[in-house]
Amino acid sequence: MLMEPVTFSESGGVRYLHFGTELIQGAMRLRDPDEIYLEYNQQMMAWLLFLETKPGMKLAQLGLGTGALTKFTHRHCPAVKTTVIELNPAVIVSARSMFYTPEDDRRLNTLQVDAKKFVEDSQYQHYFDAVQVDLYDAICDGPSASSLDFYRGCHNILKDTGVLTVNLFSRHKSFNLNLQNICDAFENRVLLFPESHDCNVVAIVFKGPPLNVEWKDISRRAKLIMDKTGLPTQTWASGLNRENARQETSLSI
Template identity: 80%
Template sequence: MEPVTFSESGGIRYLHFGTELIQGAMRIRDPNEIYLEYNQQMMAWLLFLETKPGMRVAQLGLGTGALTKFTHLHCPAVKSTVVELNPAVIVSARSMFSMPDDDRRLETIQTDAKAFVKSSKYKNSFDAVQVDLYDAICDGPSASSLEFYKGCYNILKAPGVLTVNLFSRHKSFDINLKNICEAFDNRVLLFPESHDCNVVAIAFKGPKLEAEWRDVSARAKLIKAKTDLPTHQWVSGISRENVRQESKLSI
C-alpha cells in the first residue's frame, strides 16, 4: 500500500501518496466544499438523475472523501457506498478531511474496486457510479481494462450514469476512453480538459436520452441554487466538446 501523507498551503490541505503529486484537496475553512474542478464535475450525474429515496451511489476510490461528503450533505435521500482498498486512506479521510463515519446513508467497504464491480452481489444496484482510482505514480487510472468498465456497467441500474476521472495528457487516456465507449455502447460524453489536465467522462446506461440543452441548463441552475456547484459552465462545455451534441443532447 502507498504511504499516505499530507501538506497544507494557503488554507488548503492536500492528500498525497508519498510523493508531491496531489491525490485530493480540502479547503480547511469549508471542508464540505468540493475544492478541485474535476471533482466538482464528477457530480454531473445530478444533471441527468433526480435524487429520490432508495437511490444508491457507488464511489470507487475515496481520496479525501470530497464527493462522499458532498453527497451525504446535499443528497439526503441517497445512500453512498465507498470502495477503497487502502485502509490508511479511509482513516485519513475521517481524521484529516472531515468525512463522516458510516451510518444508514453511508457504508465504506475496504476492498479492490476491480473485485467489487465483478461481484454478482452488486449487479444492477447503483443509480450512479463515480470512479477516481489513481496510485502514487498518478499517470493514469489504476483500473482501466474493458473488463473493469463492463463491471461498472453491470453494477449500474438502468437508467444509470457513470462518471470517471481521466488524465488527458497520457497514453492511458485513449485506452480508458476506448474501453469505456465499448462497455457503454459509445454512449459517452466528455467535459473539456480542466486546468490540471483531468478530463471527466460521463457514460450512460438505459434508454436513449434526448433533451434540449435549455432544459439541461434549467436543471443545472437548480443544482447550483441548491448546492453551489459551478454548474453554469457544465452545459456549454459538454455541448461544445462533443460532436453531434451542439443543438441538443442526444445520447
C-alpha cells in the same frame, strides 16, 4: 499487498492529500471542508444533471481520496445511500481524521476492497443508480483500473438506467485506452467535459434508454443544482455542448 503511504501538505488555507509523492490526490479548503475544491471533483457530480435524487437511490464511489464527493453527497443528497470502495485503509482513516469525512451510518457504507473485484461481485449487479470512478495510485499516470473487463463491471453494477462518471488523465497514453474501453463497454454513450487546468477530463457515461434533451433544459437543471448546493455548475452545459461532436443543437445520446 503493499499499500502506498498517505501524506499531507498545506498551503494557502488548503490541505492536500498525497501518496508519498508531490502529486496531489485530493484537496480541501480548511475554511469550507464540505466544499468540493477541485474542478474535476465537482464535475464527478454531473450525474445529478440526469438523475433525480429520491429515497432508495444508491451511489457507488470507487476511490475515496479526501472524501470530497462523499461529504458533498452526504450533506446535499440525503435521500441517497452511498457505498464507498477504498482498498487502502490509511486513506479511509485520513479521510475521516484529516478531511472530516463522516463515519459510516445508515446512508454511508465504506468497504475496504479492490474496486476491480467489487464490480465483479454478483450481489451488486444492477444495484446502483450512479457510479463514480476516481482510482489513481502514487504515479498518477492514469486510472489504476482501466481494462475493458473493469468498465464492463461498472456497466453491470448500474441499474438498467444509470449514469457513470470517470476521472481520466488527458495528457497520458492511458487516456485513449480508457476512453476506448469505456466506449466499448457502454456502446459509445460517452460525453466528455473540457480538460480542467490539472489535465483531468471527466467522462459522463450512460446506460439505459436513449437520451434526448434540449441544452436549455440541461442549463436549467445545472442552475437548480447550483442554487440548491452551491456547486459551480454554470459552465457545465456550455462546456459539454462545445466539447462533444454532433451535440450542437441538443443532447442526443
